[in-house]
Amino acid sequence: MTRFNAFSLLKNAVTGHKGWTEQWPDSQPKAEYDVVVVGAGGHGLGAAYYLAAQHGITNIAVIDKGWLGGGNTGRNTTIIRSNYLYDESARLFDHSVDLWQTLSQELNYNVMYSNRGVLMLAHTVHDVQSFKRHVHANRLNGVDNRWLTPQECKEYCPPINISKTSRYPVMGGALQERAGTARHDAVAWGYARGAAARGVDIIQNCAVTAIRRNPDGSVAGVDTEKGFIKAKKVAVSASGHNTQVMATADVRLPLESMPLQALVSEPVKPIFPCVVMSNAVHAYCSQSDKGELVIGSGTDQYVSYSQRGGLPLIEHTIAAISEVFPIFNRMRMLRKWAGITDNTPDRSPIIGKTPVKNLYVNCGWGTGGFKATPGSAHVFAWTIAKDEPHPINAPFTLDRFRTGRLIDEAAAAAVAH
Template sequence: MPLRLLRFGLGLARPDTRILPLPQELKPHYDVVIVGGGGHGLAAAYYLARQHGITNVAVLDKGYIGGGNTGRNTAIVRSNYLTDDGVRFYAESMRLYQTLSDELDINLMYSQRGHLTLAHTDASIRTMRWRAEVNKHLGVESELIGPDEVARICPQLNLSRDVRYPILGALSHPVGATVRHDAVAWGYARAAGRLGVAIHQGTEVVGFAIEGGRITAVETTRGRIGCGKVLIAVAGRSSLVCNMAGFRLPIRTVPLQACVSQPVKRFLDPIIVSGSLHCYIWQSQRGELVMGGATDPYPLYSTRSTLDFKEGLMAHMLELLPFLGEVKIMRQWAGLSDMTPDFAPVMGKTPLSNCYLTAGWGTWGFKATPASGKAMAACVADDRPPELIAPFRLDRFRELDQLGEAGAASVGH
């Protein structure tokens, strides 16, 4: 008999407290309605309550907490981007992540392990050097290293020159880390619930009542909710929900697949990424090899897995780490990626005066969760985007003022 069960039977242990408050009926009106119960929506709800005192907030999700892209990503956190605006934003997110376990009182399994973005061509070397200089200028630890240093950091890599894509160097980002993705969602959910935020799972938004250029009510499968403000944070469904609200997004939605291997003895410390080979790999605390690659080449609202993805990815994995040939794949899945024309997200106000948006996160939304949630909470509370996210406004596409973050996406899109 487990000791914990014995202690409970003898009255020496108390029952666990609930992660979320008991389910409630929908109230007729909320000051803020957040559409989407993933990391970004829950983080925004938490910071609205914690930092702005706005607790009459409802988070609505058609499924369950963290059941969308938050639970389908591969948990990598980094800030070695290409543009000044991108580097500043993701550096702030990493700073928040480093103390988030203490703040939310939950073990997020934050693990700093280093991040290597491999360069296989002269053009890649130039891009890595460019990124390194931008990063260092903005205080982010990042540098271009040669094959000898790559071999020292990760001796398991195949550094032979007799391959199709030899490793010529890498962008080293020593502070690159991983975080337990579902713990982030549940940590924010629990903290927000304790502050009075209402979290409604199994509640799908099916429309909006719009009058005078503002949303007056949200239509759900459980009834109508009056609202003061609305934040849309639905990841791969952003275009569909915004269409309900009457405005379009410059977004193309494509599946993004990933997989994990059976657990093996720990041998890989850093996160390894190859943009030329369209793949990345890191090893979890349980010994699983977490692997992924480029988005699928066609728009599709589907989270199905394909054999084509797996075959292509494994071919590239074996070029980098040939000894993995006998390792079995244990699980495969897919998420939905909202890709913008400039590979940067959309955050801030929308054409509706009381509607706000966080979308267009492509393949890098999870690492942005704390900074996005905090900034969007401030944007909703003050009706003005903070300086940190002002460059990511939706109007930049109409004004032809795009950001150009494609060079830092790490894998091909």
């Protein structure tokens, strides 16, 4: 594997880019591993990377039923922010934003992190009050967030319509300047490359069919399409299919899998300098480096594994975009797709140990998992390596649904996840 630097880029540029070697091998499974990670998305690959890079565990396999980064990592709208209301969530997501800042340097792979700012628009008095509460709560937690007047919103993002006569007038906005976007595929690729360079096997197109357990109840390994793989520890981060994977180990999860749709427009010249979210009108939008507007909103309302989603939601999303940005209402949309998100009742993730010894789960990221990739992977790796949660993910247990100590971001934070 070639390290990327100015010299290697220049050398390959003048030799016709024929000298690049593969970034990671397409491995076949060995008989036994110290850790098997189920799911080669950003969270799973990242966990393998941090296990190898920070905890000295390199005998790891990351197994996926498809190709790496082919699930929600490659399907999201790439928004990164940490302006969550509760202390627990603020710590978790801000840990992630901290890691995003230097992730490209850490991985020697350009994940194109762009802290272009995330602006959340307020359209009602209630929005104004709740967002100002968020700004205060965030600042007490050391999370960057500040209040903008409608005029300041317009200056920060010129395409916004701040006319007082619009149906949902902009009454202000909360701006997190450290937030932004990143190149989603590059995150999976960068972690895969970094993990593989440290000896991690990445096994693609090999579905895990069951988690096998010893007579004493602890984890024995995983059954896959390519046979049984023995493992000392198994870590599951299979996104929309966590329920099915964990059910084979008799662990029930409080999850519902729902399609989250996104769509992109035709590419246009740079017009949209940041990320704008509008919870009341219900859509979010940014512009990719290719020039497409990347647009999304909430999940479809029903459990589904179809990776399509319904058209009424797209219609609703486009209506919202046209409302906030009338300038875009003649724009043509190129394509739409959906990812299957696993949603918890309190809309906070579950990262940690399970009732089964040596089985770990990182799930329930719902519609907001991409932004948390580095932080989630980092604390999940810690949890797997030390068999105890990192202080940051300690509150995000599966047990909270029994004790009632929920982290209820869904109701109180009113954020579009």
